[in-house]
Amino acid sequence: MNGRIFSVVGGMFLLTVCSKGSQSNVQAAPASPPAVSAAGGTITGKIKFTGVAPKNPAIDMSEEASCKAKYPSPPTEENVVAGPANALANVFVYVKSGVPAGQTFPAPATPVVLDQNGCRYHPHVFGIMVGQGLEIQNSDPLLHNIKAIAKANRPFNVSQPSAGMKTTRTFSAPEVMVNLECNVHGWMKAFLGVRPDPFFAVSKQDGSFTITGLPPGTYTIEAWHEKFGTQTATVTIAGTETKPANFTFAAH
Amino acid sequence: MIHALLLVTAVMTQDTAAGKQVYTKWCAGCHGDNGAGDGQGARHMIPPPRDFTGAIYQIRSTPSGQLPTDADLLRSIDEGLFGTAMPGWKSRLSDRQRRDVLAYIKTFSTFFADTTQRPQPITFGNAPGGGSGAEALKVGRQFYDSIGCRKCHGDLGRGDGPSAPTLKDDAGHPIFAANLHENWRFNGGGTVEDIYHRLRTGLDGTPMPSFSDLLEQKFLTDDQLWRVAQYVRSLSPREAPVVRDVIHAPLLVKALPHSPDDSAWTAVDVSWFPLVGQIIRKERWFAPAVSGVWVKAVHTADSIALRVVWDDRSQSPDSVWLGHLGRVLNTLAGDDSAREQPALWPDQLAIQFPVSIPTGMERPYFLMGSPSAPVYQWRWSSGSRSTAVAGLARGIDRFDPLSSGGVAAQAVYDHGQWRVVFTRGLASADTASQLPFRTGRAIPVAFFAWDGSNGEHGTRMGISTWYFLALDEPVPARVFISPVLAMVLTLGLGMLVVWRAQQKTSYRRQQ
Numbered sequence: 001m002n003g004r005i006f007s008v009v010g011g012m013f014l015l016t017v018c019s020k021g022s023q024s025n026v027q028a029a030p031a032s033p034p035a036v037s038a039a040g041g042t043i044t045g046k047i048k049f050t051g052v053a054p055k056n057p058a059i060d061m062s063e064e065a066s067c068k069a070k071y072p073s074p075p076t077e078e079n080v081v082a083g084p085a086n087a088l089a090n091v092f093v094y095v096k097s098g099v100p101a102g103q104t105f106p107a108p109a110t111p112v113v114l115d116q117n118g119c120r121y122h123p124h125v126f127g128i129m130v131g132q133g134l135e136i137q138n139s140d141p142l143l144h145n146i147k148a149i150a151k152a153n154r155p156f157n158v159s160q161p162s163a164g165m166k167t168t169r170t171f172s173a174p175e176v177m178v179n180l181e182c183n184v185h186g187w188m189k190a191f192l193g194v195r196p197d198p199f200f201a202v203s204k205q206d207g208s209f210t211i212t213g214l215p216p217g218t219y220t221i222e223a224w225h226e227k228f229g230t231q232t233a234t235v236t237i238a239g240t241e242t243k244p245a246n247f248t249f250a251a252h
Numbered sequence: 253m254i255h256a257l258l259l260v261t262a263v264m265t266q267d268t269a270a271g272k273q274v275y276t277k278w279c280a281g282c283h284g285d286n287g288a289g290d291g292q293g294a295r296h297m298i299p300p301p302r303d304f305t306g307a308i309y310q311i312r313s314t315p316s317g318q319l320p321t322d323a324d325l326l327r328s329i330d331e332g333l334f335g336t337a338m339p340g341w342k343s344r345l346s347d348r349q350r351r352d353v354l355a356y357i358k359t360f361s362t363f364f365a366d367t368t369q370r371p372q373p374i375t376f377g378n379a380p381g382g383g384s385g386a387e388a389l390k391v392g393r394q395f396y397d398s399i400g401c402r403k404c405h406g407d408l409g410r411g412d413g414p415s416a417p418t419l420k421d422d423a424g425h426p427i428f429a430a431n432l433h434e435n436w437r438f439n440g441g442g443t444v445e446d447i448y449h450r451l452r453t454g455l456d457g458t459p460m461p462s463f464s465d466l467l468e469q470k471f472l473t474d475d476q477l478w479r480v481a482q483y484v485r486s487l488s489p490r491e492a493p494v495v496r497d498v499i500h501a502p503l504l505v506k507a508l509p510h511s512p513d514d515s516a517w518t519a520v521d522v523s524w525f526p527l528v529g530q531i532i533r534k535e536r537w538f539a540p541a542v543s544g545v546w547v548k549a550v551h552t553a554d555s556i557a558l559r560v561v562w563d564d565r566s567q568s569p570d571s572v573w574l575g576h577l578g579r580v581l582n583t584l585a586g587d588d589s590a591r592e593q594p595a596l597w598p599d600q601l602a603i604q605f606p607v608s609i610p611t612g613m614e615r616p617y618f619l620m621g622s623p624s625a626p627v628y629q630w631r632w633s634s635g636s637r638s639t640a641v642a643g644l645a646r647g648i649d650r651f652d653p654l655s656s657g658g659v660a661a662q663a664v665y666d667h668g669q670w671r672v673v674f675t676r677g678l679a680s681a682d683t684a685s686q687l688p689f690r691t692g693r694a695i696p697v698a699f700f701a702w703d704g705s706n707g708e709h710g711t712r713m714g715i716s717t718w719y720f721l722a723l724d725e726p727v728p729a730r731v732f733i734s735p736v737l738a739m740v741l742t743l744g745l746g747m748l749v750v751w752r753a754q755q756k757t758s759y760r761r762q763q
Contacts, residue, residue: 063414143400145461148317149422154369155308156317157454159461161399162471169317172368183459184403186418 040213041237043245047088047207047223051251053080054227059119059187066141067119077187078124079227080251087207088249090125091225092193094176094200095211096232098219105197107131111168114180114190116144116160121180121190125226127200128192131170138165144188149179153194176224191226223247271356274349279357282337287360296531296538297337298583300425307361308422310455311440313373316462319363321371325354335430335437335543374452374464380444382478384486392483395476399466401484404429404459409487410668412565417573417705422457426579429459431563431668432484434543436492448481493524493544498694498720501549501556508555512664512671517559520548525699527714532619533648539584540714541565541703545601551723556689557675558721560601560699567665568634568704569596580707597704598635600713601672604628604645604698605687605721615696618718620645628687630659630674634704637663640674644685648711654685678723692725 056076061068081089111133115122119140128134136146138160147157152173160167171178171194182188193200199219201209211221218236228249235243276285282301284290289303302309311328312320329350332340341350358364382388396402396409404419406412409432421427435442440450454462466472500521509516526544529537546561566573577594605628606616621627626644629651642657658680663672680686689695699716702708 143403145459147422147459147461151306154317154319154363155306155422155456157456157459157461158316158465159399159454159463161463161466165465165469165471167465183419183461184400184415186415 039240040215041240042210042212042242043214043219043221043235043237044208044210044242045093045245045247047091047093047203047209047247047249048086049080049082049088049228049249049251050086053082053086053251056080057187061119064119064140064142064185070118075118075120077189078120081124081205083205083207087203087205088225088228089203089205089207091203091207091209091223091247091249092125092127092177092191092200093203093209093211093221093223093245093247094127094193094195095197095214096220096222098217099197099199100215100217103197105129108198111135113137114146115139116146116182116188119144119182119185119188121182121188123190123202125191125202126193127202128171128194129198130172130174130194130196133168133170134192136160136167136169138163143184144182145184147181147183148192149181150175153178176222177226189226193224221245223249225249228252266355267352268356268359270349271352271354274345274353275356278341278345279353287357293337295584296536298426298539298580299336299421300423300583301338303423304357304360306422306457307358307363308457310457311450312371312453312456313376313449314371314453315374315464316454316456319369319371321373322354324371325357326350329354331441333439334441335434335439374449376445376449376452377474379448380478380482381448382475382482384444384482388479389483389486391476392479392481392486395472395480396483399463399472399480401480405432406565406668408667408669409433409484410563410565412668416565417576419459419576420579421459424579425583426576427458428541428565431543431565432487433563435485435488437543442485442488442492444478444481444485447484448478451477451481495526496523498722499523499547499549499697501551501558501721501723503691503724503726504550504552508552508557508675509550509559510557510660510673510675511662512559512561512673514673516550517548520550520559523547523719525716525719527699527701527716530619530648530711530713530715533711535711537708537712537714539580539706540701541706541708542701542714545699545701545716547699549721549723551678551689551691553726554679555675555677556723557673558603559671559673560603561669561671562601562701563669564599564701564703565668566599566703566705568599570705571596573705577705577707584707592707594707597702597707597709598633599670599704600631600633600700600702600709601670602632602645602700603630603674604700606696607644607685608683608687609690609693609695615718618698619715620648620651620700622647623650626685628685630657630661630676632661632663632672632674634663634665634670637661637665642676642686654682656681658686689723691723694720694722697721 056079059075107129112128114136117139138144141163143161145159148155152175153171158167174196175194177191177193180190199211201211203209214237216237220232221235222230222232224230231247233245235245280291282291282293287304289301294301309320312324330342332338363369402413403415404413411429411431416429419427440446451463454460527542529540542562548559550557574594607628616625616627623646626646629645630640630642632640640659640661641653642659643651643653645651659676661674678689680688696718698718700713702713
């Protein structure tokens with residue numbers, strides 16, 4: 001019985017990989033796992049915050065004319081990206097526990113792409129599976145170094161002084177979050193959630209997120225935000241239903 | 253095969269229990285009982301001691317992200333890490349002890365037990381490559397710019413690049429981009445091979461990345477990367493500077509050079525004096541940013557000029573460095589210094605002399621004298637850079653300026669370096685407190701430096717011990733005349749003897 005469900009999930013997962021592969025040129029979109037599917041349960045919700053969002057500091061790009069030229073108005077950091085009605089983007093939402101131990105999910109063959117463009121990371125918050133390739137590319141004609149600060153994984157620090165350079169790295173253990181930073185440009189930060197399963201998502205500009213393909217079970221869902229911390233919720237999935245999970249952070 | 257067998261034997265004979273004993277006795281004081289880099293000494297150090305629990309090591313022969321080999325770790329234990337508080341242990345611990353402690357250090361991280369994490373050293377090929385001729389260095393310099401070294405290390409390599417003030421290590425501690433003019437302080441060694449290896453492997457845990465991907469993706473050839481290493485090596489002296497006790501100040505017949513970049517300075521010998529943190533009196537300072545001063549001195553018939561040059565990444569006060577300053581104060585927050593808020597302190601330098609030239613061996617206390625035996629100092633600050641103040645220090649926390657100091661200064665800040673010339677008349681109207689300079693005497697001299705952007709002010713500074721300044725005496729006229737006189741006299745006497753002998757011979761003949 002269980003085996004059947006898992007094979008359905010696995011098949012669905014493969015489908016996702018294929019559909020992702022066909023549009024891999026449209027890179028740098030947040031690496032969201034599977035699109036909505038008929039099989040398995042779905043958890044969807046909206047993320048909001050209360051209070052006043054702190055202002056994102058302006059970035060002084062005067063040292064890097066070629067980056068500065070890519071922005072019509074001075075760019076800011078992306079510490080808190082808010083949408084209309086206090087919607088909160090860039091929240092990493094994932095199944096923290098509840099997936100049966102011992103169940104394994106193959107890593108997608110398609111790498112997740114992290115682009116360095118205009119002296120910023122695209123995406124800023126994203127997820128990846130254990131063993132899945134992280135393809136780091138430089139679209140700026142200048143030196144970036146990419147430093148991964150990790151505990152469960154091996155950290156690394158590699159340089160890309162030219163546009164067109166590509167480096168692929170993988171992560172061997174789940175970790176929320178691995179911090180990525182550029183030391184040449186102190187404002188460049190990205191956050192990477194490494195998961196053993198495909199049950200994760202990143203909230204969009206309108207605060208929405210969707211995690212699909214969940215087998216029946218009771219799950220602890222955690223929402224992580226770089227400034228506002230973490231929140232958890234418990235959700236039980238019985239079949240192919242869609243269950244809500246909304247989170248509200250407090251801006252402090 | 254035999255190699256592999258030997259290696260296996262070596263690994264098998266490592267004894268973590270014995271290693272723990274060595275570790276507890278010699279290492280835990282800084283690295284902590286649990287290897288987390290949090291021993292008692294840790295709060296006094298920048299850079300802080302290695303945290304072994306993450307198994308992140310700077311000095312490796314392996315690609316970025318990989319574990320170091322045993323040989324890599326043993327090298328750091330044997331040689332220490334230059335420019336840091338980590339000494340070499342080769343002469344203090346036996347081979348066996350060092351191997352055992354290495355095995356024990358590896359137990360602090362689970363990564364070493366993980367069989368999927370086998371370190372694979374990079375094959376570095378024939379070394380050194382690239383050549384060190386002028387053309388090779390020129391190419392090296394071009395790549396130094398194009399691959400972005402200057403971003404952190406600066407246009408002239410003094411660690412003063414535009415990104416330098418923002419740098420921190422993985423734990424958020426402040427970290428300096430290396431001053432490439434001081435290769436004897438490079439953590440992993442200062443040879444061209446060492447530099448090339450660091451370019452390939454990066455310094456994990458620090459902002460210094462690996463440049464190996466550039467070779468793999470053919471953005472750079474191996475030879476070109478070697479030339480970058482050769483160029484970096486060429487910035488430092490051929491040999492690490494040797495400390496000499498005496499600064500010789502030659503007598504100039506030309507005018508006294510008041511400017512730091514006067515061409516008269518080029519012919520004058522330079523002396524290097526290392527500085528260390530002031531850790532004797534509270535508030536102590538364990539992390540001085542100025543590693544030493546380069547000193548030249550000259551004098552004329554009536555005046556003296558001292559030229560002091562030191563590398564300082566920041567032209568303080570500079571608000572760009574406030575973030576770094578905050579990190580420094582934060583990292584050292586646990587030592588016995590009072591916690592302070594970052595402020596815009598200036599850079600400072602002090603030159604110290606006794607009040608009068610001592611006749612015996614007795615000198616005033618080197619650390620700014622005492623209330624009963626003050627010292628005479630010249631003080632310069634970047635706050636008012638073209639002036640200097642003369643005064644009496646009566647201990648580390650008391651400085652009384654003298655109203656008629658008579659000391660002038662000219663300063664230049666250029667690409668991470670201060671160059672300051674102090675000038676004064678040799679004679680002094682106030683011989684009780686202002687040292688009269690005399691030729692041919694050994695005049696004690698000492699130096700103190702503060703880097704304001706590194707949190708240094710008051711008692712938080714770099715200090716030297718007493719050295720000597722000797723003003724060469726003018727060569728008196730008799731030195732030139734005496735030999736000539738002696739020669740004339742000898743010749744004259746000789747002639748006389750010959751003449752007398754000839755007289756006698758002719759007299760005998762006549763008889």
